[in-house]
Every structure is written in C-alpha cells, then in structure tokens.
Amino acid sequence: MMMANDIRPVPSAASERLLDVKGLTIEIETRNGPATIVDGIDLHVGKGETLGIVGESGCGKSLTMLSMMRLLPNKIRVTKGEANFAGRDLQKMSNSELRKVRGGDVGFIFQDPMTSLNPVMRIGQQLAEPLIYHRGMSKAEARKRAGELLKLVGIPGAEDRLDAYPHELSGGMRQRVMIAIGLACNPQLLIADEPTTALDVTIQAQIVDLVKDLRDKLGMSVVWITHDLALIAGLVDRINVLYAGTVVEDAPVDALFSNPSHPYTQGLLASIPKLSDERSARLSSIGGTPPEPGRRPKGCPFAPRCPLAEAVCHERVPSLEGIGQNGAHRVACFVAQRKLEAA
Amino acid sequence: MSVVPMTTTPIEIEPPVSLWRDAWHRLRRNKLAVFGLIIVIVLAFTALFGPYLTPYDFLSQDLNGRNLAPSLSHLFGTDDLGRDVFSRVVYGTRTAFLVAIVVTFIAVLIGVTLGALAGFFGGFLDKAVMWLTDMTMSIPNLLLVVVINASLKSPISSWMEARYLATLNPFYRETIWVDFLLVFGSMALISWPPYARLVRAQVLSIRSRPYITAAQALGLTNRIILMRYVVPNALGPLIVAVSAGLGTAMVLESAFSFLGVGVNPPTPSWGNMISDGLRVWQHYPHLLAAPAAVLGLASVAFSFLGDGLNDALNPRGAK
Numbered sequence: 022m023m024m025a026n027d028i029r030p031v032p033s034a035a036s037e038r039l040l041d042v043k044g045l046t047i048e049i050e051t052r053n054g055p056a057t058i059v060d061g062i063d064l065h066v067g068k069g070e071t072l073g074i075v076g077e078s079g080c081g082k083s084l085t086m087l088s089m090m091r092l093l094p095n096k097i098r099v100t101k102g103e104a105n106f107a108g109r110d111l112q113k114m115s116n117s118e119l120r121k122v123r124g125g126d127v128g129f130i131f132q133d134p135m136t137s138l139n140p141v142m143r144i145g146q147q148l149a150e151p152l153i154y155h156r157g158m159s160k161a162e163a164r165k166r167a168g169e170l171l172k173l174v175g176i177p178g179a180e181d182r183l184d185a186y187p188h189e190l191s192g193g194m195r196q197r198v199m200i201a202i203g204l205a206c207n208p209q210l211l212i213a214d215e216p217t218t219a220l221d222v223t224i225q226a227q228i229v230d231l232v233k234d235l236r237d238k239l240g241m242s243v244v245w246i247t248h249d250l251a252l253i254a255g256l257v258d259r260i261n262v263l264y265a266g267t268v269v270e271d272a273p274v275d276a277l278f279s280n281p282s283h284p285y286t287q288g289l290l291a292s293i294p295k296l297s298d299e300r301s302a303r304l305s306s307i308g309g310t311p312p313e314p315g316r317r318p319k320g321c322p323f324a325p326r327c328p329l330a331e332a333v334c335h336e337r338v339p340s341l342e343g344i345g346q347n348g349a350h351r352v353a354c355f356v357a358q359r360k361l362e363a364a
Numbered sequence: 365m366s367v368v369p370m371t372t373t374p375i376e377i378e379p380p381v382s383l384w385r386d387a388w389h390r391l392r393r394n395k396l397a398v399f400g401l402i403i404v405i406v407l408a409f410t411a412l413f414g415p416y417l418t419p420y421d422f423l424s425q426d427l428n429g430r431n432l433a434p435s436l437s438h439l440f441g442t443d444d445l446g447r448d449v450f451s452r453v454v455y456g457t458r459t460a461f462l463v464a465i466v467v468t469f470i471a472v473l474i475g476v477t478l479g480a481l482a483g484f485f486g487g488f489l490d491k492a493v494m495w496l497t498d499m500t501m502s503i504p505n506l507l508l509v510v511v512i513n514a515s516l517k518s519p520i521s522s523w524m525e526a527r528y529l530a531t532l533n534p535f536y537r538e539t540i541w542v543d544f545l546l547v548f549g550s551m552a553l554i555s556w557p558p559y560a561r562l563v564r565a566q567v568l569s570i571r572s573r574p575y576i577t578a579a580q581a582l583g584l585t586n587r588i589i590l591m592r593y594v595v596p597n598a599l600g601p602l603i604v605a606v607s608a609g610l611g612t613a614m615v616l617e618s619a620f621s622f623l624g625v626g627v628n629p630p631t632p633s634w635g636n637m638i639s640d641g642l643r644v645w646q647h648y649p650h651l652l653a654a655p656a657a658v659l660g661l662a663s664v665a666f667s668f669l670g671d672g673l674n675d676a677l678n679p680r681g682a683k
Contacts, residue, residue, distance in 0.1 A: 124583035
C-alpha cells in the first residue's frame with residue numbers, strides 16, 4: 022500500500038516550493054474578543070508534490086487552506102504570516118489578482134458535492150464559467166472543452182451530460198464534475214478539501230484513484246485534506262498532521278506509517294480499525310477533546326491529552342525539529358525529540 | 365441461510381425533470397391554483413385584446429339609454445351617461461393590468477437590486493438599505509400616495525397646459541400619461557420594501573451555501589456570482605411574491621382610483637367605476653356589482669395562484 026509511487030518519481034523535499042505558508046495565524050471574532058484558531062502554521066508543497074493534511078474535525082485543516090485564499094467570511098481573518106504561491110504572497114494580492122489565482126492557478130474540490138454545485142445551472146455551464154473567465158474562451162470553445170473535461174474525469178456519455186442539472190447526477194458523479202471544474206484551467210495546485218467524506222467507500226476509492234491518475238497525467242501539485250489516514254496512504258508523498266491549528270508532525274508518507282513519532286499521530290494510527298482485530302475488541306481512541314479556540318493551553322496544545330506528557334510539555338511549546346530522513350521527517354514533541362537524541 | 369434470488373423486474377427510469385417542470389406538475393394537481401391560473405389567463409387575454417372584444421367604445425354615450433339593466437345588447441347594462449358597462453369593465457381590466465404589471469415590475473427591480481446587494485455585501489450597505497426599507501414601510505401607504513398625487517398632479521397638469529398653449533407642441537396636450545406616471549411612481553415607491561426584504565433574507569441564506577464558496581474559489585467576480593449564482597437561486601419565493609403582488613397592486617390601484625387619487629375619469633378603472641356605482645347602488649346595483657365582482661375575482665385568482673405556486677415551488681412546506 023505504501024509503495025504507491027512506483028511510476029512517478031517522488032519529488033524531492035528540496036524541490037522548488039509552489040506553496041509556502043509561513044507562520045500563518047488565523048483569528049476568529051467572538052463575543053469575547055478575537056480567538057486564535059490557527060497559530061503560526063508553517064507548511065509547504067513542492068512542485069508536483071502531493072501533500073496530505075490530516076487531523077480531527079475542527080483542527081483548522083480546511084480553515085488554513087480557505088483563509089489562505091481569502092475565501093472565508095470577514096469574521097475569520099489572517100492576522101500574521103504569509104502564504105506564498107509561486108513566489109507571491111496571497112495575503113498581499115489585490116482582489117483582482119487573487120481572482121486570477123483562484124480557479125486559474127489553484128483549483129478547489131469541496132467536501133460536499135451535493136451542495137457545492139449551483140443547483141439551478143446546467144453542469145456544462147458551470148464547467149464553462151472558469152474557462153470563459155480565466156482563459157477567455159468563447160462559449161462554443163468552452164462547451165467543447167467542458168465535454169472533454171467530463172470525459173477526462175470518466176463520466177460516461179460526457180457530452181450528453183453537459184445539459185444535466187446537478188440533481189440529476191449521483192453523488193460520485195457530482196464529485197467528478199467538481200473535480201472537472203477544479204481542473205478546468207489546468208491549475209498548478211489542486212486543493213481537495215475532504216472530497217470523499219460525503220461519499221460511500223467504493224466511490225471514495227474511485228475518486229482517490231481518479232485524482233491520482235489526473236495528477237500523474239497533468240503533473241500538478243495536490244493538497245488533500247482529510248481525517249482518514251488510510252484513504253490517502255497510496256496517494257500522497259508527504260503528510261502533515263495538524264493538531265489545534267499547528268503542524269505536529271511532517272513526514273514522508275512511508276516514514277509516517279512506519280515510524281509515527283508524535284503521540285497524536287500514534288493515537289490517530291492506533292484508532293484505525295484493522296482486519297486482524299478481534300471482533301469484540303474496542304476501537305482505540307484518544308481521550309479528551311481538542312482545546313477550544315481562545316482557550317489554548319500554555320505549552321504543547323496536545324499535552325492535556327498526551328499519555329507521555331511531562332512537566333516541560335505544559336510549560337513550553339515545542340517547535341518542529343527534524344528527526345530523520347535527512348530532516349524530511351520533523352516532529353513537534355519534546356519527548357520524541359529527546360528519544361532521538363538518546364538513540 | 366437461504367439465498368434470496370435477485371428480482372429481475374426491469375426498473376422504470378424516470379426521465380430527468382427540471383425544477384420548473386416538476387413545479388408545473390404539482391401546480392396542475394392543485395385545483396384552486398388551476399382555477400386561479402385560468403381566471404388570470406382570461407383576464408390577461410381580455411386586457412390584451414380588449415378593443416376587439418367590446419361591442420361599444422368605452423366613451424361613447426347614449427343619453428337615451430341611460431342606466432339600463434343588463435341585457436343581451438348591454439351585457440352589464442349601461443351607466444348614468446349611457447356608456448356600456450361591459451366595455452368599461454374590459455377597459456378597466458386593461459388599466460388594472462397595465463398598472464399592476466408596470467408597478468410590480470418597477471417595485472421588483474428596486475427591491476431585488478437593493479435586497480440582493482444588502483444581503484450579499486452586508487455591512488453598512490445592508491444597514492442603509494434596511495433603514496430605507498423600514499422608513500418607507502413606516503409611512504402609511506394611502507397617505508403617501510394621496511400626498512404625492514394631490515401635491516404633484518395639478519401643478520404638473522397646469523404646467524403642461526401652459527406649455528401647450530405657449531408652444532402648441534402636441535407633446536404637452538395629452539395629460540393622461542402624467543396620471544399614469546404618478547400612479548406608477550407613487551405605487552412603486554410603496555411596493556418595493558417587501559420584495560427587498562424577501563430577497564435580502566433569501567440572499568443571506570444562499571450566501572453561506574457551499575456553492576457560493578465554490579464559485580468564489582473559481583475566481584468569479586462578485587457581479588457574476590450575484591447575478592448567476594445568488595439571484596437565480598432566490599427566484600422561487602420571489603415568483604410567489606410577484607404573483608400575489610400583482611393581485612395586491614390591482615386592488616391598490618382600484619383603491620386609489622376609488623379615492624380619486626388614482627387614474628382619473630374618463631379613463632375607466634374598476635376603482636372609479638365602483639366609486640360611481642356606490643352612489644346609486646340602491647337603484648342600479650349592476651353599476652356597482654359588475655366592477656366590484658371582477659375586482660374581487662381578480663384578487664382571489666391571483667392569491668390562489670400565488671398559494672399554488674408557493675406549494676409547487678417549495679414542495680417541502682406543502683402538505
């Protein structure tokens with residue numbers, strides 16, 4: 022399962038960074054003043070690289086990506102840090118420059134295909150919209166390309182489907198349409214925000230395979246946000262584990278599965294049910310709940326739930342330090358870092 | 365454990381239906397709505413082809429045949445000047461439709477624009493628009509229309525008259541359209557706030573739907589998102605409101621004409637016919653009954669149609 026990248030050369034960690042997020046801090050306006058939800062997050066995606074962002078609900082996975090593209094309501098805003106795309110800071114762009122990036126250079130696929138398509142517009146038109154807007158195509162050209170895109174994402178009878186409304190398609194079909202829309206302008210980066218959560222298991226696998234296929238064909242970078250580690254094991258090159266708005270572990274996919282170093286990552290992996298488990302065995306889970314925004318603990322955000330927490334964990338926030346793979350495997354945990362030094 | 369064989373009954377695949385066709389199917393099953401629709405169509409037809417349907421001119425007087433009871437030659441009888449009441453009711457239908465359609469059109473245009481902008485952009489714009497709506501709604505409708513008509517109609521008319529005498533330009537001779545303009549304007553002025561509120565509420569809920577974020581993620585401009593993603597999705601309830609609004613506008617026009625601040629005689633309007641008929645109804649009830657009945661019918665038809673559309677377009681709310 023982990024040798025999935027045998028066709029494609031794995032982009033080296035040193036390859037040019039397409040997306041480089043540095044110290045992004047996101048706050049939400051609440052009745053009791055601003056509360057920090059994402060605290061100085063750092064992450065990067067190389068050209069042609071596929072990054073998986075994993076974490077439980079509410080840890081700031083989607084939020085980071087959406088607010089990076091300034092797609093969130095005014096109540097939520099980026100207060101610090103930068104998000105460079107192809108060398109330009111998205112936070113400093115004018116609205117019209119940013120619009121060219123959205124949909125043109127960065128494609129999005131959203132969580133719920135049932136509600137992410139405009140219900141009163143034929144899908145052909147929805148596909149044509151970015152082509153007309155970003156590529157300046159005529160209506161006829163855009164329609165032709167829309168037909169090709171539907172074929173690309175494997176919709177049978179593609180041309181006949183152009184005039185269908187979203188409600189005439191199944192969930193899997195709709196997600197394929199969403200992917201086609203996301204890919205319409207040949208983006209350099211595709212951000213998939215839990216695109217399979219609303220679909221059943223067989224369709225999930227199909228969608229993952231489809232994105233993998235298209236990525237190899239088109240050579241784009243992909244950021245895949247999910248809470249399902251097992252699902253993306255064969256798709257991504259590198260995984261960032263997010264907890265309470267910070268990256269706690271950053272590792273090449275093989276290293277993460279073979280040597281999970283952060284206690285939170287270990288907990289996540291342990292909670293995946295295995296076929297070899299006894300039927301009656303209880304699923305392992307991580308006790309407690311993530312901290313609420315605005316009530317973050319002083320030290321490591323995971324410390325209150327951590328089985329290995331020590332005094333220092335409650336005092337200081339650990340930084341991401343390389344622990345292996347020539348620095349490609351990094352973890353933000355005092356205990357894991359010390360274990361390495363001892364070894 | 366026995367294996368249940370799979371049934372092989374061929375599955376009927378329904379042809380895809382669009383929202384509108386689906387709504388039309390539901391509307392057709394609603395008897396009251398169909399009744400309303402038929403009446404509305406008949407009235408609209410009457411309004412459109414009135415001049416070809418009426419046996420007499422609505423102005424031609426026959427002083428030998430005044431206040432005649434309904435008969436075959438005069439379906440609804442004649443009035444105190446010997447004018448054919450049927451012809452006048454038919455022409456009144458034209459007035460009612462003209463006023464209702466133009467007023468509703470202007471009101472919807474203002475209401476949708478302001479409501480959509482307020483709901484979509486929020487902030488100060490939203491506050492300002494809502495202040496304006498509340499302010500307009502707080503002024504009694506009748507009062508505002510009476511004030512506008514009473515204060516503007518006669519000065520404009522006399523100014524036009526003076527211009528005509530000075531220039532002999534035929535443009536200034538006809539003052540009837542000044543009447544209509546004032547009626548349209550003042551009625552539209554009081555009719556737009558409900559549309560603005562409705563559209564604002566719709567847009568507020570649509571704005572937070574995922575497909576709007578998806579459209580923004582495609583880099584589309586606010587203008588395109590507003591016009592092609594937000595407004596079309598708000599149309600269902602708006603159509604219902606417009607259907608009911610047309611009926612209300614007809615009643616309103618009649619009310620103003622009844623009070624003498626609407627369309628002026630001799631232009632026939634149901635309202636001024638009712639007003640004339642009311643003075644003599646003990647002696648000639650048909651003069652009151654004919655326009656009043658048609659007005660009632662129109663009002664009921666539009667509200668049945670509106671209710672039917674509401675159920676058809678919002679199937680979840682229907683029983």
